[in-house]
Amino acid sequence: MSKVVVLGAGISGHTAALYLKKYLGKQHEVIIVSPNSNYQWVPSNIWVGVGLMEPNEVKFKLAPVYKKQGIIFKQALATSVHPEGDSDISSPYVKISYVEEGKQGQEEIVEYDFMVNGTGPTLNFAGTPGLGPDLYTNSVCTYDHAAHSWKNLEAALTKMENGEHQTFLIGTGHPMATCQGAAFEYALNIAFEVDKRKLSHLADIIWISNEYELGDFGMGGAYIKRGGYITPTKVFTESVLAEYGIRWIKRAGVYKVEEGKAFYELLDGSYHEIEFDFAMLIPGFGGANIKAFDKAGEDITSKVFAPNGMMKVDADYTPKPYEEWKASDWPSIYQSSVYDFMYASGIAFAPPHSMSKPYTSPNGTKIFPTPPRTGMPSGVIGKVVAQNIVHRIKTGRKDHPHSASMTRQAAACIVSAGYGFTKGQAATMTVSPIVPDWEKYPEYGRDINATVGVIGLAGHWMKLFMHYMFLYKAKAKFGWSMIPE
Amino acid sequence: MPQIHERLANKPYAEYAYATRPRKITLFWRRCLIKQLYMFFKLNLKVMMMVVKGHD
Numbered sequence: 001m002s003k004v005v006v007l008g009a010g011i012s013g014h015t016a017a018l019y020l021k022k023y024l025g026k027q028h029e030v031i032i033v034s035p036n037s038n039y040q041w042v043p044s045n046i047w048v049g050v051g052l053m054e055p056n057e058v059k060f061k062l063a064p065v066y067k068k069q070g071i072i073f074k075q076a077l078a079t080s081v082h083p084e085g086d087s088d089i090s091s092p093y094v095k096i097s098y099v100e101e102g103k104q105g106q107e108e109i110v111e112y113d114f115m116v117n118g119t120g121p122t123l124n125f126a127g128t129p130g131l132g133p134d135l136y137t138n139s140v141c142t143y144d145h146a147a148h149s150w151k152n153l154e155a156a157l158t159k160m161e162n163g164e165h166q167t168f169l170i171g172t173g174h175p176m177a178t179c180q181g182a183a184f185e186y187a188l189n190i191a192f193e194v195d196k197r198k199l200s201h202l203a204d205i206i207w208i209s210n211e212y213e214l215g216d217f218g219m220g221g222a223y224i225k226r227g228g229y230i231t232p233t234k235v236f237t238e239s240v241l242a243e244y245g246i247r248w249i250k251r252a253g254v255y256k257v258e259e260g261k262a263f264y265e266l267l268d269g270s271y272h273e274i275e276f277d278f279a280m281l282i283p284g285f286g287g288a289n290i291k292a293f294d295k296a297g298e299d300i301t302s303k304v305f306a307p308n309g310m311m312k313v314d315a316d317y318t319p320k321p322y323e324e325w326k327a328s329d330w331p332s333i334y335q336s337s338v339y340d341f342m343y344a345s346g347i348a349f350a351p352p353h354s355m356s357k358p359y360t361s362p363n364g365t366k367i368f369p370t371p372p373r374t375g376m377p378s379g380v381i382g383k384v385v386a387q388n389i390v391h392r393i394k395t396g397r398k399d400h401p402h403s404a405s406m407t408r409q410a411a412a413c414i415v416s417a418g419y420g421f422t423k424g425q426a427a428t429m430t431v432s433p434i435v436p437d438w439e440k441y442p443e444y445g446r447d448i449n450a451t452v453g454v455i456g457l458a459g460h461w462m463k464l465f466m467h468y469m470f471l472y473k474a475k476a477k478f479g480w481s482m483i484p485e
Numbered sequence: 486m487p488q489i490h491e492r493l494a495n496k497p498y499a500e501y502a503y504a505t506r507p508r509k510i511t512l513f514w515r516r517c518l519i520k521q522l523y524m525f526f527k528l529n530l531k532v533m534m535m536v537v538k539g540h541d
C-alpha cells in the first residue's frame with residue numbers, strides 16, 4: 001500500500017486529492033492536511049466583498065466530502081517536511097500541527113511515499129506596514145476577509161447616502177504584489193454598486209497598481225483581436241476603467257499605509273501619498289514557509305524551497321536577464337528538484353521568474369507584478385500531478401506521462417464587472433499560452449486566435465455558472481470528474 | 486453605464502481622457518439577450534476546449 005499526503009485543500013490540493021483517491025481506490029491511502037475545515041471557491045469572494053453573496057454560498061465543509069471519498073482529512077498545518085526521515089523513522093514524513101478544536105497545537109508525524117504541496121499563497125500583509133484587515137486596509141483574498149470588507153464598504157455607502165464624499169483606493173499593496181485581476185474586478189464591482197445606488201457624484205474611485213502599463217495583470221499583458229485591430233490589453237483595461245469612472249495610478253509600489261493614507265513610490269523614484277476612506281489592497285504573496293530537514297536534522301529549507309517559501313520544481317531557476325527568459329524555463333510536471341517523490345501544485349510551486357518585465361526605481365525598489373497562477377492552471381496542475389503519481393504507484397516506473405506547462409496551458413479570466421441576471425456584466429479574457437512564448441509566437445508571444453477579450457452579460461453568466469459548477473465538482477458529486485478544471 | 490463616466494468627465498488632458506470608449510451600439514450588444522446567449526455558449530465551449538488541450 002502506498003501513502004500519498006496532500007498539503008492544502010485549496011483549488012489545487014483538493015483537486016489532486018480527489019483524483020488521487022478516484023484512481024488509486026481503496027488499496028492506497030490518500031491523506032489531506034489543511035488548516036481550514038472549509039473549502040472555498042475563492043473567485044466568488046468578490047461577490048461576498050460587495051454584499052451580494054454570503055460566505056456560506058462560497059464555502060462548504062470538507063470533512064463529509066472526504067469521508068465519503070475515503071480520503072483521510074487532518075485539519076492541521078504542515079510545519080516541516082523530512083524527505084529522508086530521521087534517525088528513528090526511515091520513511092519520508094511531514095510534521096503537522098493541529099488547528100482542529102479539541103486538538104489545537106497537537107503535533108503529529110505523517111509518513112508518506114509521495115507528497116503534493118498545494119499550500120497556495122501566504123498573504124504577507126506584514127510585508128507592507130499598516131496593510132491588512134487587522135490594520136487599515138481591506139482584503140478579499142478569503143471569505144472572512146471579504147465579509148469584513150463588505151461591512152466596511154457598506155458603512156462607506158451609508159455615509160454617501162448621507163451626502164458624504166468617499167474615496168476608494170483599490171489595487172496592489174506591495175511593489176511586487178500579484179493577483180491584479182481580483183483587485184481589478186473588486187474595483188469594477190464597487191463602481192457598479194456605487195452607480196446602482198446613484199451615488200457616483202460622491203465617489204472618487206482610484207485604481208493603484210504596480211503594473212508598468214495597465215492590463216499587464218502579472219502576465220506581461222497580452223494582445224487581443226478586437227474591432228478590426230490587434231489591441232494590447234492596456235487599451236482594453238484603460239477603456240473599462242474609464243467607462244466605470246475609475247482613475248488610475250500605475251507603476252506604483254505601495255510601501256506603507258496609515259489610517260486613511262497610503263504611501264507609494266513611483267517607478268521614477270518619486271514618493272507620494274494618497275488619502276482614502278476605503279482601501280482594498282492585495283498583499284505580497286509568499287509560500288507557506290514550511291521548513292525542510294534532512295536525515296541528520298540539518299535544515300535544508302533553502303535546497304527544497306525558494307527564498308519566498310515556494311517549492312522548487314523542474315524549472316530552470318538560473319538567474320538571467322529578461323531578454324534571455326524562455327518558455328522552457330517553466331516547469332511541466334511540478335516535481336521537486338531535490339526529491340523525486342515530492343510535487344508542488346498551484347501557487348505553491350516557485351516560478352522560475354516573473355512574466356512581466358522587471359523594473360527597478362532609481363531608489364532600487366523593484367516595482368512590477370510577480371506571476372499570478374489563476375484557478376484554472378492550479379486545478380489542471382493538481383490533476384496532472386495526481387495522474388503522474390498514480391502512474392508511478394501503479395507501474396512502479398519513474399516516468400511522467402502527463403504534463404501541464406504554463407507555456408502550453410491557456411487561462412480564462414472572467415473579471416466580474418457588476419452583478420445581476422440582466423444588468424450584470426464581466427470582461428472575459430482568455431490567453432493561450434499563459435506564459436508568453438516568443439520563440440513559438442514571435443509576433444504577439446501567444447496564439448492570437450485563442451486570445452479573447454470581450455465584455456458583456458455572457459461573462460457574468462459564465463462567472464455565475466462556474467461558481468455553481470466548480471462548487472458542485474469540488475463537492476465530488478455525481479459525474480464530478482467529467483467537469484474540466 | 487454612460488460612455489464616459491460623469492466622475493471623469495470634463496478633464497480633457499487627464500490620462501483617462503485618452504482611453505477608448507464604447508459606442509452606444511456596443512453597450513447595447515453587451516446586454517442584448519440573444520447575442521449574449523450565443524456568446525455564453527461560444528465562450529464556454531472555447532474555454533472548455535482550451536482546458537482540455539492545455540495538458541496531456
Ligand SMILES: Cc1cc2nc3c(=O)[nH]c(=O)nc-3n(C[C@H](O)[C@H](O)[C@H](O)COP(=O)(O)OP(=O)(O)OC[C@H]3O[C@@H](n4cnc5c(N)ncnc54)[C@H](O)[C@@H]3O)c2cc1C
Pocket residue numbers: 007008009010011012013033034035036042043044045046076077078079118119120121140141142179182288290345346347348373374375376378412413414415
Ligand atoms: C479574490 C480573488 C479572486 C480570484 N478570482 C479568480 C478568477 O476569477 N479566476 C481564476 O482563475 N483565479 C482567480 N483567483 C486566483 C485563484 O483563487 C488562485 O489561483 C487559486 O486559489 C490557487 O489555488 P491553490 O490551490 O494554489 O491555493 P489556495 O486556493 O489558496 O489553497 C491553498 C490551501 O492550502 C492551505 N494551507 C496553507 N498553508 C498550509 C500549510 N502550512 N499546511 C497545510 N495547508 C496549508 C490553505 O488553507 C488553503 O486551503 C482569485 C483569487 C482571489 C484572491
